[in-house]
Amino acid sequence: MRNNLLSRALMGLAACAVAFFVVLGVVAVLPRSLQDALPDGVLGGAAVVLAVAAARRFARRAR
Numbered sequence: 374m375r376n377n378l379l380s381r382a383l384m385g386l387a388a389c390a391v392a393f394f395v396v397l398g399v400v401a402v403l404p405r406s407l408q409d410a411l412p413d414g415v416l417g418g419a420a421v422v423l424a425v426a427a428a429r430r431f432a433r434r435a436r
Contacts (some may be wrong), residue, residue, distance in 0.1 A: 385428050392423030 396419045400408065
């Protein structure tokens, strides 16, 4: 079964992890002066926003 609950939960978790690493990679390629100028919560906040968006995508009920 491809659309069972466990499969969807694992796909949502994987999407959240990918979102976190995308944000981490974007911050890593920024110049050091710009990294120092960003508040500490920017990385966490951006990762949370992307993770919530990904989780909402995978949490939709089947029609």
